Amino acid sequence: MKKIYYVFAACSALLISSCGGNDTETSAEGQLEGSIQIDGSSTVYPVTEAVAEEFRAVQPKIKVTVGVSGTGGGFKKFSRGETDISDASRPIKDKEIKACEENDISYVELSVAYDGLAVLVNPQNDWVDHFTVEELKKLWEPSAQGKILKWNQIRAEWPDEEIHLFGPGVASGTYDYFTEAIVGESGASRGDFTASEDDNVLVQGISGDKYALGFFGLAYYEENKDKLTLVGVDNGNGAVSPSLSTVKDGSYAPLSRPLFIYLNSTAAVREEVQSFITFYIENAPELSTEVGYIPLPSDEYAKQMAKFEAFLNTVSKETEENGSSDEPVSEEGE
Amino acid sequence: MKSIKEKIIESILFTCALITVLTTLGIIWVLLSQSYSFFSEVSISEFLTDKEWTPLFSQKHFGIMPLVTGTLLTTFIAICVALPMGLTIAVYLNEYAPKGIRKTVKPILEILAAVPTVVYGFFALVVVTPFLQSIIPGLSGFNALSPGIVMGIMIIPFISSLSEDALAAVPKTLREASYGMGATKLQTSFKVLIPAASSGIIASVILALARAIGETMIVAIAAGQQPRLTFDPTVPVETITTYIVQVSMGDVPHGSLEYKTIFAAGITLFALTFLLNNISFWINKRYQQKYE
Secondary structure, eight states, rough: OHHHHHHHHHHHHHHHHSSSSSSSOOTTOOOOEEEEEEEEOOOHHHHHHHHHHHHHHHHHHHHEEEEEOHHHHHHHHHHTTTOSEEEEEOOOOOHHHHHHHTOOEEEEEEEEEEEEEEEEOOOOOOOSSSEHHHHHHHHHHHGTTTTBBGGGGTTTSOSSBOEEEOOOOSSSSHHHIIIIIIITTTTTOOEEEEEESSHHHHHHHTTTTTTTEEEHHHHHHHTTGGGGGGEEESSSSOOOOOOHHHHTOOOOOOEEEEEEEEEEEEHHOOOHHHHHHHHHHHHHHHHHTTTTOOOOOOOHHHHHHHHHHHHHHHHHHHHHHHOSSSOOOOOOOO | HHHHHHHHHHHHHHHHHHHHHHHHHHHHHHHHHHHHHHHTSSOEEEEESSSSSSSSSSSSOOOOOOHHHHHHHHHHHHHHHHHHHHHHHEEEEEIIOOHHHHHHHHHHHHHGGOOHHHHHHHHHIIIHHHHHHHTTTTOOSSSSHHHHHHHHHHHHHHHHHHHHHHHHHSSSHHHHHHHHHTOHHHHHHIIHHHTTTTHHHHHHHHHHHHHHOOOOOOHHHHTTTOOOOOOTTTOOOHHHHHHHHHHHHHHHHSSSSSHHHHHHHHHHHHHHHHHHHHHHHHHHHHHHHOOO
């Protein structure tokens, strides 16, 4: 099932690159050669792959390979020095930091976009004020199939009416992410809902049905604000409605998360990698939107760029002084 | 010389006939072979008795019944619309309408069958459904009722035209005998002509049914994509055809069990229409004996 999604993502990346391949002009240094190994999260993959495709148009001689081993699998390779860049849909874990230290790998963490999911109901729905994560789990987990069918089974005061569920199809990354965040296991959900890869079908379905409930990428909600009602989600700290700011500060959890790339210091010295990262940060706002994610605020991208340049300075200084460093350069924070 | 020419023409004609037969056989073969490997993994009893159809999800269920009920429900609604209307139109055109009207109305009616089904589907979704929602408050945006009604309108010409032909073919003597007994026009139409033409009418209904069962675009657009074992016309359902579209257009890898489900669904659809054709054939024969 994952595999399908990758193919899908690759296709969309192809499509994107073929649409806008001419509007990039970063090759001030001229043509570079070399290869860049990237691996990691399937969620970040569409962004990275889109960037890589665009980058190929600018630097055709640099071979960028983007693998999809999942965030954990990606870090495993990254900590062994097998990859130059690791895609991650969560910050690196202590265990993984340790593994990197053991292998003398220092790195920098750069955020590239936000991934946010919106839970939506019909505008005529006047009973739902928010959902708790438990309620969503109860509604969507596999054991709910054929059992949780009415609104009042979620909360007793809600109407005794059938609930009509809409969600992305199993080939979509949004589906994987939702199930992972809500049910706790990627790809595990009930199957008796209207599942469509076409977000328009979901918008049509929810907007025409008083008893509907659905979810899809927050970016797509922005385009259909007038037809749908956004519902806040309570993860135990009060109901939070998704917006650019709540997604950004992480309070809209667990349905939003920042997406990262991690860059290996030894790779950072290479000119082709530097040019790729610069290209990535410059094009991330546009490309992340195209693949359905939320871009960081523009000053945030400037910060990421500054962080990257600072990292380059440290790395090149260290290389001049004693080859490689013992301490991982893991700058945190925004 | 002439006989060679005749032979060539004959063989061309034969080849044309052969191609259609071979195509049918090829389709049956593909359906059978692919669904055979499906049924070696999923038992037929599970396929027929399981009440859920979720082959693409983590908890896999392979019960075709939700798709079958979805298909039958939309088809039933369509026939409920098309049969009374089509038959009334046929009787009107045959018995009441002046010749001029009949000559113009019939081709115009047949235009209904020429409207692209994707247009009908769109019509159902954006016109009929909102209209029905203003009458039935609990109606979902995707439901069986709206595409069913629109599909019914689409198949009206099948019933009205063919039934009209059947009515016109009823021997004049029957009609005259009825009038001679003092029957009114209405009595003659419904008590004499319709029963006499019933074999043709039933054939037209079966043809319309088969068309409705296999109809894809209207239900794919307006009926929803949620397999649901229900005969409630106000909620989203999924028909067999919609499911096949959904999977064919999606990203299911070829050769996987998920992929083979479309052949299992396809052969079910084929079995349904095959059954209908046989019933029609049987009824046709039986009633013909009775009335002619």
